[in-house]
Amino acid sequence: MAMTSQDNPIEPFLRSFDHVSRQLAEASAAGKFSYQGRVLDSAKRLMKQPGGLAALEARAAELDRAGIFSGTDWAVPAGLVPRLVGNTLASSDSRMVVLECLNLLRFLAVVRGEHSQPGLPLEHARHFLTQVLALNLDRILGAAHEAARVNAGELDPVVDQLLQRLLEAVGPEGILGRLVDEVWRILRQRPLQVEHVKSMILQIAIALDEGQNGLSASETRLGADRLISALFGPTDLCREDPGLEVYRQRLESADTGSLQAEATGMARAMHDTGLVSDYHAEFLRFILDSAHTHLLPAALGLSSTGLDSLRCYQPLVQQLIDEAVRPGTAQSVLGIALMLERGILYSPPIAPSLWRLLGTALTPACEEILSIAFGGQVTARQRLVAGVMMLLGQPLGIGQGNNPTCQAARALSMWALNDPDYLLWLLAQVTSKDCIVMHFEGQPLDSSLLQAGLAQQAPLDADPVSVLLVPHLDRVYAEMGRRVAGRGEDPHRWINPELHGWWVGRAFHIAVDVATGLLKDHEAFIREFHTAYHPLHNGNEPVIHPQPAGIAVTDSSGAFVGWHAISIIRVALDQSGGMRVYFFNPNNDSGQDWGHGIVVSTHGNGERLGEASLPFDQFASRLYIFHDDGLPAAMTLPVEDAQVARICEMAQQSWASNRF
Amino acid sequence: MEAKDPNKGYIAVLGWSLRCIDALEKFDRRYLIVAPDWAAEYAEQHDIPFISWDFERLNDRSYELATKLKEMGVDVAIPLFEETVEWAGAVNSVLLDNPRLLGQSMLFRDKSLMKRRAQLGGIRVGIFEEAMDHSDVIRFLKRVNQTLLKLDGDPNDPIHFKAFDKAGCLGHRVIRTPDDVAAIADEEFPALLESHLDGWEFAVEAWIKDRKIQFLNISEYVSLGYSVFVPATPELEKWRPRIEQQIEKLIEVFDIDFGFIHPEYFVTNDGTMYFGEVAYRPPGFNVFELLERAYGFNAYQALVLAFDPKATQEELDAFFPEPVKDAMGHAGCFGVYPRRRVVSDLSIPPETENDPYFEFHELSPPHEQKVTKRTAFGTHWGLVYFFGEDPHRLRDLLKAQEDLDYYV
Known part of the structure; x- marks a missing residue:
């Protein structure tokens, strides 16, 4: 009988690990998953031994090839989200923790050039690990809060070791810098939801405070300081984050000059970052309470447009502030300021609609769902009014959360942008009778009588308006889909105009044959898109209303991911003279790499807050559905054949590679 | 998938086992899985050659299955589970044109017939009898202990009570007293009764x-x-x-x-x-x-x-x-039964997990908190696997597991 040397203490663990991972590697596709559990158990044991992590690190690529991730959520590494890693590592299911560790080791192997994975280029892997490190700085710094320490799992020390190992391999340089850049990149899109951004800023603050692990990043100090101060101490009187009570006392004894400085300081920090400090909310409440309302324009940072709006509707605005602006709903300050700047209050139905909102008593169901989603820090109506302010101020800041409801999020953003009184009407229906009624081809659809749509439950990780409206919109959308299911054509031809409004073009263009999924008249489709939207080909006609469009989303390797709903906001020349499509993506972060050099820009190419943009041809290459008003253009210029061919080729190299 | 050699046998496997399928995928024989309906979806997803068959239905349809397999060119059927042994016997008697195989499989399925056949052939067996009801069990218990010259009041030697046609330890009870007899449910009859043999029990493959x-x-x-x-x-x-x-x-x-x-x-x-x-x-x-x-x-x-x-x-x-x-060493496994009446978590004892002989487990977290009382040798909750060089150390380690809590 062959005896194995027992000199090395991890030898027996390694031997059994190698045995089970070989079983996994040799298993047929049908038997693979039955071996994954034992490999994970065995890996867990190995990890806990001294030297075990290094042994696993050396085997990471091999394990990936053996199929440890096949059939799991980790199967496609390019699609993994750094934000989710921290939670998984703290899971109570040890197999999940181990799988995530093996996944990080796989990324590490890619970074070292020891492993390659289709769809996972080295740069992406490095970026991913950097993000993971940045988001888990507290663990690396050992600054985890007490709750985590009390509940420490048996694998926690190993996970900490692993993060240290990643830090050594990726290098501490730039982690903070990248995190700061990342926060700025997200904030430039002015999302409605900033909780995750705030938690990242907290991580930065902790790291700078600790100043260890080579993480002090002087070059990014300034960018970081602006973020931290915007949240925790935007002005002189709250610079050292004294707490709301102390701040209020200081305001009460401050002179006029100081108050003026507070007002402009608050507004500056808010418009600079898109973040609103709780001190800012406290300041607004103070000036309303103490008859210093003349400071309101400065505290909101209003331009002459905004100021005029405020003057015309001062009682309404003060009422909105009184209802919506509190510590905990401070972001609504930015919403109010931007709403005033948009001038939408001048549209006759808006102000009365907002007065109706302020007088609404919410149904118990609405109150319950809002308190489940946001807690009970403020009342449900206060939360809702704050949410409405944010959405009306930043129509392109809405995101779908982690829900399959891009259609509903896009619709909300379009209405907030283009049809705000209709949005407020829908909201009034839900808050008073827990349903919305929409019409489809003359037939009323009552959302309370319809089956569930794409989302199985109400989205809880979204903004307040979405939390209330999306479940209803989703059901109506799904029902419209059911009603046209037999027609043999893409349902959006009929759904889009009926769901959103008369202003969605009824001329419908689609690049694929619905029955076969193959490209159909793609060249003609591209030409028509030019004559409908390209100002140099359509007689310089601008986009009048935001128009829904369908995108074939591809990953960073250009491989097809899925169909996605966006809206085209405008088409215009950028500052360097290139024609760009500016669009809204209801996905939470528009800055995406769609492969083959197509990287969606969110800043620096003429985008307004919340817009994403691509050069016209790149956008066209990922487009598969658009609407057109059907009016003949004043003057059309033909599109060059070479341009059309080039765009078609870009599509065929990526999402359409097996569709022609 | 391993390339299949058409000159070698074409195998039908009666019963669903992923391990078996995995082995066949990697082997050079053509194969076909015959298993119940519920496996059809998985088989289709993974391109597993499959026909669905309900083994619970009456055996008189075995000829239909045999003909079907014969038409497909199958050479032989292999039973994976106790319940498919007769089916395989019936099918093979057609495929291999040997009617004796069906009778042979009946012997393997009935513990009492099996023992008589062995005895007739001169193989040494313990004392045994069939029991149709509770009174048969009492009588057997008494007669065995009488034979052993026990007096009234002496503790009885135990007897064993086994279902005729169940695999392994399912339905196996150890009977010492009339109280134990009373605990047997009516539907467990008929059954086989055996005297207890003091000795070393082992199995052979x-x-x-x-x-x-x-x-x-x-x-x-x-x-x-x-x-x-x-x-x-x-x-x-x-x-x-x-x-x-x-x-x-x-x-x-x-x-x-x-x-x-x-x-x-x-x-x-x-x-x-x-x-x-x-x-x-x-x-x-x-x-x-x-x-x-x-x-x-x-x-x-x-x-x-x-x-x-x-x-x-x-x-x-x-x-x-x-x-x-x-x-290359000795491999063993331990079947886990919860030791407590109420359990909420699966927790591998640290002394096991840190033992170099321990390899992995296939235990699932408890679905129910309350553990049903074990009357017979029932089904374990999963297996724990060990491997190492020293058979004595392995044996002692396996023994020690009996005193550890895997479910707490």
């Missing part, structure tokens, strides 16, 4: 081709119903020549040309072997997995070779290792 033992493994039980390991300790292995003789006798008495048998024996201190029972299908407690761990050969593929009429002796000789000598 034997692959047979052309009435010849191709590979013989001895599985040592540490505690019946709890744990087993292979190869056995040298103390048990020293009986191997005697055990081989016993198996040859079985082959003769049961008229076994080919296939796989899994008999159980007792060996008493003086070396007398008592036959317990024999099954014509892979053993429980995942002994196949243990064999693969210890020797490196795939026991399911071995099964195919033993059944395939087109397999050659050279192929078999090349496939099997030399028993004991070629083993």
Whole structure:
């Protein structure tokens, strides 16, 4: 009988690990998953031994090839989200923790050039690990809060070791810098939801405070300081984050000059970052309470447009502030300021609609769902009014959360942008009778009588308006889909105009044959898109209303991911003279790499807050559905054949590679 | 998937086992899985050759299955579970044109018939009787203890109560008192009653081709119903020549040309072997997995070779290792039963998890908090696997697991 040397203490663990991972590697596709559990158990044991992590690190690529991730959520590494890693590592299911560790080791192997994975280029892997490190700085710094320490799992020390190992391999340089850049990149899109951004800023603050692990990043100090101060101490009187009570006392004894400085300081920090400090909310409440309302324009940072709006509707605005602006709903300050700047209050139905909102008593169901989603820090109506302010101020800041409801999020953003009184009407229906009624081809659809749509439950990780409206919109959308299911054509031809409004073009263009999924008249489709939207080909006609469009989303390797709903906001020349499509993506972060050099820009190419943009041809290459008003253009210029061919080729190299 | 050789046998497997399918995917024989409906979806998703069959329905449809398989060109059917042994016998009697195979499979399915056949053939068995109701059990308990010259009031020697046609330890009770008898449910009858044999219980796995033992493994039980390991300790292995003789006798008495048998024996201190029972299908407690761990050969593929009429002796000789000598170590497993009445979590005892012999477990978290009281040797909640060089250390480790809580 062959005896194995027992000199090395991890030898027996390694031997059994190698045995089970070989079983996994040799298993047929049908038997693979039955071996994954034992490999994970065995890996867990190995990890806990001294030297075990290094042994696993050396085997990471091999394990990936053996199929440890096949059939799991980790199967496609390019699609993994750094934000989710921290939670998984703290899971109570040890197999999940181990799988995530093996996944990080796989990324590490890619970074070292020891492993390659289709769809996972080295740069992406490095970026991913950097993000993971940045988001888990507290663990690396050992600054985890007490709750985590009390509940420490048996694998926690190993996970900490692993993060240290990643830090050594990726290098501490730039982690903070990248995190700061990342926060700025997200904030430039002015999302409605900033909780995750705030938690990242907290991580930065902790790291700078600790100043260890080579993480002090002087070059990014300034960018970081602006973020931290915007949240925790935007002005002189709250610079050292004294707490709301102390701040209020200081305001009460401050002179006029100081108050003026507070007002402009608050507004500056808010418009600079898109973040609103709780001190800012406290300041607004103070000036309303103490008859210093003349400071309101400065505290909101209003331009002459905004100021005029405020003057015309001062009682309404003060009422909105009184209802919506509190510590905990401070972001609504930015919403109010931007709403005033948009001038939408001048549209006759808006102000009365907002007065109706302020007088609404919410149904118990609405109150319950809002308190489940946001807690009970403020009342449900206060939360809702704050949410409405944010959405009306930043129509392109809405995101779908982690829900399959891009259609509903896009619709909300379009209405907030283009049809705000209709949005407020829908909201009034839900808050008073827990349903919305929409019409489809003359037939009323009552959302309370319809089956569930794409989302199985109400989205809880979204903004307040979405939390209330999306479940209803989703059901109506799904029902419209059911009603046209037999027609043999893409349902959006009929759904889009009926769901959103008369202003969605009824001329419908689609690049694929619905029955076969193959490209159909793609060249003609591209030409028509030019004559409908390209100002140099359509007689310089601008986009009048935001128009829904369908995108074939591809990953960073250009491989097809899925169909996605966006809206085209405008088409215009950028500052360097290139024609760009500016669009809204209801996905939470528009800055995406769609492969083959197509990287969606969110800043620096003429985008307004919340817009994403691509050069016209790149956008066209990922487009598969658009609407057109059907009016003949004043003057059309033909599109060059070479341009059309080039765009078609870009599509065929990526999402359409097996569709022609 | 391994390329299939059309000159070799075409195998039908009766029963669904992922491990078996995985082995067949990696083997050069064409195969077909015959299993219940619920497996159809998985089979289709993974391109597994599959026909669905309801084995619970009456056996008179076996001819239909046999004809179907014959039309497809299948050479032989292999039973994976106790419930499919008769089906395989019936099917093979058609496929191989040998009506005797059906009768043979009936012997393997009925513990009482099996014992009589063994006895008739001159194989030593304990005292046994069929029981139709509770009074038969009481009478047997009394007669056995009378034979042992026990007086009234002496503690009884136990007897064993077994279902006729269940695999392994299912429905197996140890009876000591009339109270134990009262605890038996009516639907457990008829059953087989056996006297208790003091001795060392072990099992054998034997692959047979052309009435010849191709590979013989001895599985040592540490505690019946709890744990087993292979190869056995040298103390048990020293009986191997005697055990081989016993198996040859079985082959003769049961008229076994080919296939796989899994008999159980007792060996008493003086070396007398008592036959317990024999099954014509892979053993429980995942002994196949243990064999693969210890020797490196795939026991399911071995099964195919033993059944395939087109397999050659050279192929078999090349496939099997030399028993004991070629083993890389000893592999064992332990069947876990919750020890507490109320459990909420699965928690591997640290002393087990940190033991270098421990490999992995296949236990699932508890679905119900309350543990049903065990009356018979029931089904365990999953297996824990061990591997190491020293059979005695392994045996003691397996024994020690009986006192540990896996569910808390």
